[in-house]
Amino acid sequence: MTETRYRRLLALYPRDFRQEYGEEMLAVLMTDPRRGQVVDVLRGAGAAHLRAVRSGHDRAARVVQIFGAILLLGVALRRSGGGLLNPLLSAEPRPIYLEGVDAIRLLGWGLVVVAAFRGWRAIGAAAALAALAGEIASPARFYVDTPASVLHVYWMIVAGGVVLIAGLVARGGAVARPRGLAAIVLAGVFLALQSPILFVHELSPLRSGLVALAAALVLVALIRQSSEIRGRLVCWAAPVIVTLPLVQWGFGGFIEHNMRHPESTRLINPMQWTVLVLVPIVAFVATSWLGSRRSKGRPVAADGFGGTYDGDVRRHD
Amino acid sequence: MNEPTFLILTALAGEPRHGYAVIEDVERITGGRVRLRAGTLYAALDRLRGEGLIEVDREEIVQSRLRRYYRLTGAGEQRLGAESARLREQATIAERRLRARRTDFGGATA
Numbered sequence: 001m002t003e004t005r006y007r008r009l010l011a012l013y014p015r016d017f018r019q020e021y022g023e024e025m026l027a028v029l030m031t032d033p034r035r036g037q038v039v040d041v042l043r044g045a046g047a048a049h050l051r052a053v054r055s056g057h058d059r060a061a062r063v064v065q066i067f068g069a070i071l072l073l074g075v076a077l078r079r080s081g082g083g084l085l086n087p088l089l090s091a092e093p094r095p096i097y098l099e100g101v102d103a104i105r106l107l108g109w110g111l112v113v114v115a116a117f118r119g120w121r122a123i124g125a126a127a128a129l130a131a132l133a134g135e136i137a138s139p140a141r142f143y144v145d146t147p148a149s150v151l152h153v154y155w156m157i158v159a160g161g162v163v164l165i166a167g168l169v170a171r172g173g174a175v176a177r178p179r180g181l182a183a184i185v186l187a188g189v190f191l192a193l194q195s196p197i198l199f200v201h202e203l204s205p206l207r208s209g210l211v212a213l214a215a216a217l218v219l220v221a222l223i224r225q226s227s228e229i230r231g232r233l234v235c236w237a238a239p240v241i242v243t244l245p246l247v248q249w250g251f252g253g254f255i256e257h258n259m260r261h262p263e264s265t266r267l268i269n270p271m272q273w274t275v276l277v278l279v280p281i282v283a284f285v286a287t288s289w290l291g292s293r294r295s296k297g298r299p300v301a302a303d304g305f306g307g308t309y310d311g312d313v314r315r316h317d
Numbered sequence: 318m319n320e321p322t323f324l325i326l327t328a329l330a331g332e333p334r335h336g337y338a339v340i341e342d343v344e345r346i347t348g349g350r351v352r353l354r355a356g357t358l359y360a361a362l363d364r365l366r367g368e369g370l371i372e373v374d375r376e377e378i379v380q381s382r383l384r385r386y387y388r389l390t391g392a393g394e395q396r397l398g399a400e401s402a403r404l405r406e407q408a409t410i411a412e413r414r415l416r417a418r419r420t421d422f423g424g425a426t427a
């Protein structure tokens with residue numbers, strides 16, 4: 001194999017890796033052109049890309065886990081509002097009523113927050129898995145009659161999945177209070193308070209105001225992070241954010257058809273499910289890749305390899 | 318610690334070596350059983366540098382090509398020592414059990 005071909009092969013590595021080891025690897029490949037080198041280099045390039053995407057995410061992942069679980073807890077409280085608030089607001093004594101899935105979601109996301117702070121990885125993962133199951137089970141009950149019920153809360157299902165994965169990826173051990181925690185807690189409280197029970201019809205515009213306030217607080221928490229963590233948080237948020245336009249525009253016609261034709265309700269087909277699963281994954285990978293490219297804007301040689309050596313020997317003492 | 322990592326650290330425990338010299342030394346110490354390929358070697362070197370177990374010793378240009386020598390760090394020495402001790406302990410247990418087994422079978426192999 002010629003040097004040019006090896007160079008083309010090495011171009012598959014991330015730029016940083018290539019800068020650091022490209023010339024060395026080329027020298028080894030030219031000296032030792034064995035069978036299997038090509039496959040090994042291809043595998044190495046894939047692994048290097050995965051490492052580059054993962055690198056730095058472990059620290060941000062803990063913040064994602066904490067912030068995400070708090071916000072999902074707020075939303076879960078809002079959705080359980082009737083069962084929790086009616087007895088409290090009623091003049092007559094009534095028992096607190098919670099459906100099974102609501103209780104699982106509330107307990108699950110609450111436990112995830114505690115586990116994230118204490119560094120209990122297994123408990124956090126189990127709690128997130130249970131809460132995510134609750135998020136899926138809740139709309140799934142109505143799926144056959146109203147498929148849109150899944151689509152309307154799909155962003156929450158994706159958010160639940162993101163929190164679960166973040167907990168698994170996060171660096172182990174107990175953590176200190178992350179920056180912007182107060183803003184996120186307040187955002188969670190606002191999300192919980194926007195229960196329809198608290199807002200009679202005339203006050204309903206205030207509910208949207210609370211959502212806007214919560215969004216602004218999330219933005220404040222994001223701004224308070226270091227630039228590296230902030231970039232990573234955007235990557236983790238991308239899969240959730242992308243589901244909103246995806247459902248709005250990608251499934252608008254589908255939802256409208258079902259609304260207009262209740263006698264012939266269409267279910268989400270396998271291709272649509274594939275799109276629903278793949279788009280958030282692609283959003284994460286794409287934002288991670290863009291982020292890593294932007295943060296490593298060091299100049300490189302035209303062939304992608306760095307390293308102009310000004311002497312024959314350079315010692316590293 | 319996986320085998321290639323152990324072997325790379327072992328190769329560098331002898332003296333600082335460049336990439337191709339590591340491949341040759343690993344082949345030598347394993348009696349030709351393991352011959353690392355470039356992708357595997359440099360992925361491991363990158364990881365070991367990241368973990369602080371090895372570092373760059375010096376760089377040379379030989380026939381207009383870069384040759385970078387790597388050396389074991391103090392942390393690398395400790396990790397290799399601990400791994401060697403672990404493997405020795407396991408090997409000792411295996412040998413002891415095999416001896417006992419041969420005794421039980423009166424010297425006959427099963």
